[in-house]
């Protein structure tokens with residue numbers, strides 16, 4: 001588990017995300033690189049998850065046939081839980097990018113923190129219990145598909 005963020009860090013991250021979405025949400029002015037994705041992963045981790053998630057082992061960036069994003073759980077050893085995250089290079093707007101990344105991070109939370117992973121009910125009650133928090137903490141929607 002990563003280091004929990006301080007109250008101040010959390011507040012700063014929430015403000016930064018909301019301002020960013022308001023002023024640049026529609027902008028398609030970025031290149032999808034692993035550095036770019038990890039940078040925003042950290043802001044989302046602090047704003048939404050109090051900084052408790054562990055950075056993904058890898059972020060895979062390419063065009064996927066049938067999804068815009070995915071999160072795959074794995075275990076480096078019997079106790080540890082980690083994920084790899086995939087993001088489509090077809091994503092072009094900043095709000096779309098952050099919405100999809102936050103969605104995959106809710107799956108990450110389910111695996112790392114709730115310690116649950118049911119492939120047949122990927123978007124169940126526990127998943128959607130994050131809908132209100134995503135909206136209030138980061139100004140982002142939580143939708144079923146990506």
Ligand SMILES: [Zn+2]
Nearest residue numbers: 107122144146
């Ligand atoms: Zn999903």
